[in-house]
Amino acid sequence: SQTIHQWPATLVQPVGSPLSLECTVEGTSNPNLYWYRQAAGRGLQLLFYSVGIGQISSEVPQNLSASRPQDRQFILSSKKLLLSDSGFYLCAWMGSPREQFFGPGTRLTVL
Amino acid sequence: KQEVTQIPAALSVPEGENLVLNCSFTDSAIYNLQWFRQDPGKGLTSLLLIQSSQREQTSGRLNASLDKSSGRSTLYIAASQPGDSATYLCAVVGNNDMRFGAGTRLTVKP
Numbered sequence: 105s106q107t108i109h110q111w112p113a114t115l116v117q118p119v120g121s122p123l124s125l126e127c128t129v130e131g132t133s134n135p136n137l138y139w140y141r142q143a144a145g146r147g148l149q150l151l152f153y154s155v156g157i158g159q160i161s162s163e164v165p166q167n168l169s170a171s172r173p174q175d176r177q178f179i180l181s182s183k184k185l186l187l188s189d190s191g192f193y194l195c196a197w198m199g200s201p202r203e204q205f206f207g208p209g210t211r212l213t214v215l
Numbered sequence: 216k217q218e219v220t221q222i223p224a225a226l227s228v229p230e231g232e233n234l235v236l237n238c239s240f241t242d243s244a245i246y247n248l249q250w251f252r253q254d255p256g257k258g259l260t261s262l263l264l265i266q267s268s269q270r271e272q273t274s275g276r277l278n279a280s281l282d283k284s285s286g287r288s289t290l291y292i293a294a295s296q297p298g299d300s301a302t303y304l305c306a307v308v309g310n311n312d313m314r315f316g317a318g319t320r321l322t323v324k325p
Contacts, residue, residue, distance in 0.1 A: 138313070147317035148304070194258055201266055202246050202308045206259040 106131035110195050110207040117214055123168075123182040125210050127195030130176065135197040137178040138204070139170055142192040154178060190214045217242045219307050221316035228295055229324050236290040236319045238305035243283045247308040250279050250290050252301045253318070259304065263290070295323045 107130045117123060129135055139151040150163045152170035160170050167186050171179045178195060195207040218241045228234055238248070247266050251259040263272045263279040265288065271280040278291040288305055302318040 140315075148306075148315040150313070192256075196259075196313075198313075201264075203249060203261060203264045204306070204308075204313055205261060206251075208258045209256075211256065 106197070106199065106205065108195060108197055108205060108207040110193075110210050112210060113208065114211045115213070117185050117212065119187055119214055120184045123180070123185050123189070123212070125180040125193055125195075125212075127178040127180075127207055128176055129178075129197050132176070132197065132199065134175055135199070137172065138196040138198070139178065139180050140194045140196065142194060142209075144191070148194065152180070185214045187214050217245075217307055217309060217314045219305060219314050219316040221303075221305060221319050223319060224317065225320040225322075227322040227324065230295060230297060232295050232323075233291070233293050234295055234321070236292070236303050236305075236321070238288040238290070238316055240286045240288075240307045240314075242307075242309075243286050245283065245307050245309065248279075248281050248288050249306045249308065249313070250277075250288075251304040251306065253304060254301050262303075292321075295321075297323050297325050299323050 109128045136155050138153045140148045142148050153161050154172045168182050190213050193210045196204045198204050220239045222237045249264045250262045252262050253259050265272050265281040276293040281288045300323050302320045304318045306313045306315045
């Protein structure tokens with residue numbers, strides 16, 4: 105069966121510091137991968153998706169970037185965090201028939 | 216651009232009641248519609264997936280329907296229990312992405 109991991113689970117970072125969140129998927133190959141952000145009291149916003157290694161599509165202009173160095177690894181990064189980057193970050197993969205499965209999420213607080 | 220709306224935003228019911236959560240979407244050219252449950256501080260758990268060719272799906276006390284032509288889906292929960300308390304999200308699957316509603320926060324009181 106497929107499993108999706110995210111770490112860290114929680115993170116508190118100062119404004120201006122770098123960020124790296126990691127997502128890995130087990131039990132599947134060449135999955136479509138997604139990064140979402142959920143701000144407090146709001147719905148999920150799609151940030152990036154990837155259909156393969158090195159292929160990244162960005163949904164909205166922002167302070168974040170994503171990379172896919174390996175088939176089952178998806179990384180969300182920032183060079184300098186802003187207060188507005190605080191939120192709950194969720195990674196997901198899409199199986200068949202286009203059903204999405206989510207990781208446990210990372211709670212990011214920028215102070 | 217696909218927009219997904221969920222009504223109501225919050226709902227509180229006594230234990231044992233049957234209830235309906237609503238989801239509407241603006242573009243009927245969808246592949247699937249998926250319902251999720253999210254507990255506070257947790258990730259999303261998939262409840263039901265309805266493919267575009269289907270009208271409904273059932274799992275235990277949950278039944279989800281889909282009417283593509285009118286851009287609507289409903290999630291029916293029978294005999295609600297306190298353990299059903301959570302936020303319920305619907306999501307519409309397009310070509311390579313998924314658009315979410317803001318969710319309905321359900322509280323089932325013992």
